Amino acid sequence: MNVLDPLFETPLCNAADLGRPIPDSPHAVSVCLPTWADNIGYEEKTPRVIEQLNNGYPRFVFHHLCQQLFAECHTKFAAADESCLVFPSVIAAERFAKFFAKQTGQKPRLCDFGQHGVQAACFPTQFADTAKAGWQHLGEGISSRHAEACLVGRSAPDATEAKQILRQRIADAASAAVEDVFLFPSGMNAIFSVYRALEATFPDRKCVQFGFPYVDTLKIQKTCGTGVHFYPHGESADLDQLAEVLADEPISGIYTEFPSNPLLKSPDLARLAELARAHRCPLVVDDTVATFVNADVLSAADAVCSSLTKFFSGAGDVTAGSVVLNANGPFYNELKTALGQEDDLLWCEDALVLEENSRDFETRVRQINHNAEQLADHLLQHPRVTAVNYPKFQTPQRYSAFRKRDGGYGGLLSVDITDPANRAPRVFNALRVCKGPNLGTNYTLVCPYTILAHYGELDFAEDCGVSRYLLRVSVGLEPPEDLIARFDEALAVD
Structure with a gap:
């Protein structure tokens, strides 16, 4: 474990670093x-940034x-007025085609590339934005290593x-069986796969999103199924409303x-589980931010979904996800049958990289826990910080109810700055840590979360309690005293 990562010693944070990969890897x-x-330029597709x-x-x-593989497939398969995306298998391409057809009324042509099971989807270029949304929401486009x-x-x-090692490593951390x-x-x-399994098991039913989620979870629920009951604040009053819905509607x-993510609020998971069991409704929990190391949510959930791209990998050079099933849950057999029929879409080279990256997963997370808690405690007392969103401060009793005896509060926090419209951009610009999307990396990474995730719906996000000026901080393995000094330096900027 290299604590003094070069990305802390020489972070990518200056204007000249625009567009550089984080980390310095062809698969960052x-x-x-x-x-x-x-x-903002990224969101508005300003050429200065996008290029x-x-x-x-x-x-x-x-x-x-x-993109190179898309271009090769375009040459081989597409007409002049068509574009191409590439998927790792026939079934992944067919699911994309179903999404695309539902949104546009047109079905893409699927073409076999002839290597590694890869399929190209050709569609009218006028619907390129819809195709991009399918790639983003479903999460099963071809990976960079697979494309290479x-x-x-x-x-x-x-x-x-x-x-097999990865499954066993996750099973051990989650106190589950490897199968x-x-x-x-x-x-x-991973989330989309569970969603599809439950939609197939319980067709023509709406789902429930409890609490303000990561952006694409809600997009899937709104675009791929029957609809969603959304409770963005996830408070006790929402639980009461949810109970009424469950009493009237399957x-x-x-x-x-x-x-x-990003408000670091924990739902009342015990009561959610009680309601779910009473009304025979599956409960799906995303524990990416807490991790298997810090919290045991499997006892309450029917399925636990995690982004292994984040803390599990840490390096920031591979994407992957997992689902862990509760063998004692009432929907275990249905979920296991459905997920057992899924294609294995995790590309072999990505699995090899992930296995190596995750060997010190638990050790890294415990150090990150310590560092993040030190920074959060400090920022909470800072006169130029109006709020620190962190599980230790946000709904702490709910978090502690499922926190492991030796678990911490995780490595993610978000902060609100005084006079945010004027000062949040200045503080962000002055921070001497890496700045870009992603979280759970071994190096600290900061982004203006709402700008990146909800730029086209900023008023909606603020109605849900998420400030457009929010700074999200994923804390890494750096010495916390150095990290604190860098934040103090940026917060001092007028």
Whole structure:
């Protein structure tokens, strides 16, 4: 474990760093957006910003290796007025085609690339934005390593053992059986897979989203099924309203995050589980922020979804996700049957990288816990900080009810700054830590979360309690005293 990561010693945070990959890897899953204006420029597709990007978070920015494969498929399969996206299997491409057809009324043409099971989807270019939304929400587009293997004709190494090790590592951390752990190419695809399983089990039912979730979870619920009852604040009054809905209407599933991203609020998971059991409704919990190390939510949930891209990997150079099933849950058999029929879409080379990255997962998370708590405690007392969103301060009793005896509060926090419209951009610009999307990395990473995730719906986000000026901080392995000094330096800027 290299505490003094070069990304802390020389963080990517200056104007000249715009567009550089974070980390310095051909398969990095983040990109430096060093100023507030750069983040807005990214959202508004300003050429000054977009032309500097060769990568980004893979569901939001097409990796340059993926773009090269798209271009090759376009040459082979597409008409002049068509565009191409590429998927890792026939079934993934067919699911994309179903999404696209539902949104546009037109079905893409699917073409076999002829290597590694890869399929190209060709569609009218006029619907490129819809296609991009499908790539983003469903989370099963081809990975950069998989694309590279197709481009250079590289054979697929055997990752059977690596995947078994990964499942066992997750099972041990989650106190589950290895046969109840399933791997996916991204955290969002893990959620989408559970969502599809429950939609098939309970057709024509709405689902419930309890608490303000990560953006694409809600997008899936709004676009891929019957509809969603959304309770953005996730408070006791919402539980009372939910109880009334459950008494009157069958529901396909209740989805919640523990704690939530970016507000770090924990739902009353015990009561949610009680309501779910009483009304025979599955409960799905995303524990990405807490991690298996810090919280035991499996006892309350029917399925626990995690983005392994984040703390589990730590390096920021691979995407993956997992689902862990509660063997004692009332919907265990239905979920296990459905997930057992899923294609294995986690590319073998990604699995090999993830296995190596995650060997010190527990050790890293415990150090990050310590560092984040030190920073959060300090910022809470800072006169230029109006709020620190962190599980220790936000709904602490709810979090503690499922916190493991030796668990911490995790590595994610978010902060509100005094005079935010004027000062939040200045503080962000002055911070000497890496700046870009993603979380759970071994190096501290900060972003203006609401700008990146909800730029087209800022009023909606603020109605849900998420300030447009919120700074989200994913704390890394750096010495906390140095990290505190860097935040103090930025907060002193007028």
